[in-house]
Amino acid sequence: MPELPEVETVARGLQRELAGRRILGITLGKTDFIDNPEALESELPGRTIARVERYGKFLLLRLGVVEGTNTSDGEAALLVHLGMTGMLIPKAVRELQAKHTHVVMLLDDGRELRYIDPRRFGRMAYLAGKVLSGELQRFGADPLEVSLEEFARRIQGRKARIKALLLDQSVLRGVGNIYADESLWKAKIHPARLGGRLKQAEVKALYTALQKILRKAILLRGSSISDFRDAQGLPGEYQQHHRAYGREGKPCFRCKTALRRMMVAGRSSYFCPHCQRAPRLRKRTGELKRRMKRNAKK
DNA sequence: CTCGATCCCTGGACGC
DNA sequence: TGCGTCCAGGGATCGA
Numbered sequence: 001m002p003e004l005p006e007v008e009t010v011a012r013g014l015q016r017e018l019a020g021r022r023i024l025g026i027t028l029g030k031t032d033f034i035d036n037p038e039a040l041e042s043e044l045p046g047r048t049i050a051r052v053e054r055y056g057k058f059l060l061l062r063l064g065v066v067e068g069t070n071t072s073d074g075e076a077a078l079l080v081h082l083g084m085t086g087m088l089i090p091k092a093v094r095e096l097q098a099k100h101t102h103v104v105m106l107l108d109d110g111r112e113l114r115y116i117d118p119r120r121f122g123r124m125a126y127l128a129g130k131v132l133s134g135e136l137q138r139f140g141a142d143p144l145e146v147s148l149e150e151f152a153r154r155i156q157g158r159k160a161r162i163k164a165l166l167l168d169q170s171v172l173r174g175v176g177n178i179y180a181d182e183s184l185w186k187a188k189i190h191p192a193r194l195g196g197r198l199k200q201a202e203v204k205a206l207y208t209a210l211q212k213i214l215r216k217a218i219l220l221r222g223s224s225i226s227d228f229r230d231a232q233g234l235p236g237e238y239q240q241h242h243r244a245y246g247r248e249g250k251p252c253f254r255c256k257t258a259l260r261r262m263m264v265a266g267r268s269s270y271f272c273p274h275c276q277r278a279p280r281l282r283k284r285t286g287e288l289k290r291r292m293k294r295n296a297k298k
Numbered sequence: 299c300t301c302g303a304t305c306c307c308t309g310g311a312c313g314c
Numbered sequence: 315t316g317c318g319t320c321c322a323g324g325g326a327t328c329g330a
Contacts, residue, residue: 003324057324081325083323084322084324119322119323121323121325122324123324123325167324169324169325176323177323267324268322268323
């Protein structure tokens with residue numbers, strides 16, 4: 001499942017492999033994950049891939065300016081979200097096509113850039129100009145670039161659970177289920193705590209934990225749980241360093257207590273019930289009102 | 299603003 | 315071997 005470290009790994013690989021290459025043609029298979037398939041077919045052939053960047057969990061293939069056109073459309077890019085199972089890999093034309101290959105871009109060096117995605121939870125879009133910048137603006141801060149003050153500001157005014165906030169791409173871009181759980185474990189914060197109720201020291205601990213974990217994970221080329229592969233087709237190694245994610249029933253690395261799993265923000269959340277203290281149960285106001293009404297009737 | 303529920307999709311794990 | 319069932323999850327969307 002590609003989150004920030006995995007996408008960063010792919011982006012670096014693709015930057016090395018693809019920068020300067022020209023797209024000669026494109027062939028589409030299933031297109032239900034593509035914003036506007038016709039735009040890919042009409043806009044991509046002839047364009048060069050100027051550079052490859054990561055933006056949150058997106059890959060951004062910045063396209064070269066087309067000669068002889070004005071610059072209004074100059075800032076153009078192919079946005080690729082790998083979803084759960086997406087892979088973007090350059091292959092020699094003669095290599096056998098993997099099942100679930102949905103996009104093939106012929107390059108000028110005898111290779112093709114192939115997008116493979118069994119579940120098609122990914123997204124692909126050709127965007128340019130204001131549409132592109134507008135799309136990018138929808139997202140929150142990059143967790144590796146955000147300052148502690150900005151990080152705190154984005155969390156402390158909020159009533160949502162901290163896990164939900166970490167996963168919310170408009171708060172921070174790039175954090176997914178694995179790295180949310182790993183950083184909450186490291187910072188000893190229960191996933192169901194409300195963002196606004198974290199103490200300053202806890203916010204700081206979370207900020208530090210998140211950045212440390214993301215940096216280490218990038219060094220190890222991400223986590224390969226099931227099928228993540230980088231641009232060279234290699235798996236990452238950070239899954240060997242997971243302390244919380246996927247470890248239900250296993251002993252906590254700090255205190256040996258059996259880790260537990262619960263649903264928070266609709267996602268499986270792994271945590272240590274000893275190190276990560278549960279928030280006191282507070283009745284929702286609606287629930288409280290109902291109770292008062294019921295009691296009054298009696 | 300925030301929540302949960304639902305949907306999208308396929309492969310892998312599991313039970314029989 | 316072959317079913318059927320359940321689950322994984324990022325993000326969009328909808329209703330509360």
